[in-house]
Amino acid sequence: MIRPADEAGLREAVRLLKAGSVVGMPTETVYGLAADAFQAGACARVFAVKARPSFDPLIVHVAEAGWLERVAVRVPDAARVLARAFWPGPLTLVLARRPELPGIVTAGLDTVAVRVPSHPVALALLRMADTPLAAPSANRFGGLSPTRAEHVQLGLGKAVELVLDGGPCRIGVESTIVDLSGPEPALLRPGGLDSEAIESVLGRTLRQGPAVLERPLAPGQLAGHYAPATPLRLLAAPAAVDSGAAGLGLLAFQGAPGHHHYGEVEILSATGDLAEAAARLFDCLHRLDGLRLDGIEAETVPSRGLGRAINDRLIRAAERTRVEHP
C-alpha cells in the first residue's frame, strides 16, 4: 500500500521495519526496498521480494557520517573527505565491513557499501528507526529502477506492505559507487554524482573498477540490467526523419524529428539538460514499457557528467534485451 510519508506513515514504517518486514522508501536517486540491516531475516526478505541473486550485496543507508562506525571499520581519510563534501547525497562508499553486520547484507564480502541519502523522508525514517537500513533499488532484479512510489507497487505488488510516498525522485539514477577498501579508490558504478566532482575533491583520478565480472562487485556492473520488459535497442545516431514504425516507441534525448513514424515518443530533456534527462530516464522507460509496444529505440546522450550514468543504464538495458530476445 502506498502511504503519505507523514508522521503516521513514518511510524507505521518503523513498526514494520522493527518487526522484520521490508518497506518501500523514497531516496533522492531511486526508491529503495528497506530492511533493518542488523536483522538477517529481514534482509533475506529483500532478496526474496526482489528475486535478487544472493551474490549481489545491498547498500546500507545511514542517517549521517557519524553512523559509519556502526557498519564499517578502518574508515580511511578519503571516506571522511568525500562524506564531508557529498553527504547527504548520491554517493556510495565501499569500506571494510564491521563483522557484526549480518553476512547476507554484504553477500559474504568483507566490505560494505554505505551512503547517507539526502531525501528528507529517508533521513526521517533512518532517525526514527535508529538503525542502518539495507536498501537496494525497489524493483525486481534486473528490471527498471523505480523513481515513483507507483513504480514500486507496480513492480513488486503485494509483497511490499508499505511504500512511503516521497514524490518523484529528484535525481533519478542510482548513486555513484566508489570503492575505498583497496589501495586506490575505484569507480564501480557511474551514477547521480559526477565522477569528476569526486576526483577534484580527492585530488586524484579514480581507477575504473572492473567492468563486467563473472562474480560482479556491483551488479549494476552486470551486462543486462535496468531493463524494461519491452525489447530495447540503442540507436547509433539520433532518430532520423522517417525512422520508426507505429509499433515502436522512441526514447529521445532532446526531441524527435518532425516526420518520424514512431507510435510513441518520450523526450528526456527538450533543452538538453542532463540532470533533467537523468531525473526522467526511468519514468519515461516505465511509461513506454507500459504501452505493450513491439520495441523501444533509444538515443544515447552526450557522455559527460550525468550523461555517463544515463548511457551506462541504457547500454545495460539494451544488452539485457539482446541476451533475452536473440
Ligand code: TXA
Ligand atoms: O542510489 C542508490 O544507490 C539506490 C538507493 C536506493 O540508495 N540503491 C541501489 O541499490 O542502487 P542496488 O542494490 O540496486 O545497487 C547496489 C549496488 C549493487 O550494484 C551492489 O553490487 C553494489 O551496490 N554493492 C553493494 N555492496 C557492495 C560491496 N560491498 N562491494 C561492491 N559493490 C557493492
Ligand code: MG
Ligand atoms: Mg538496482
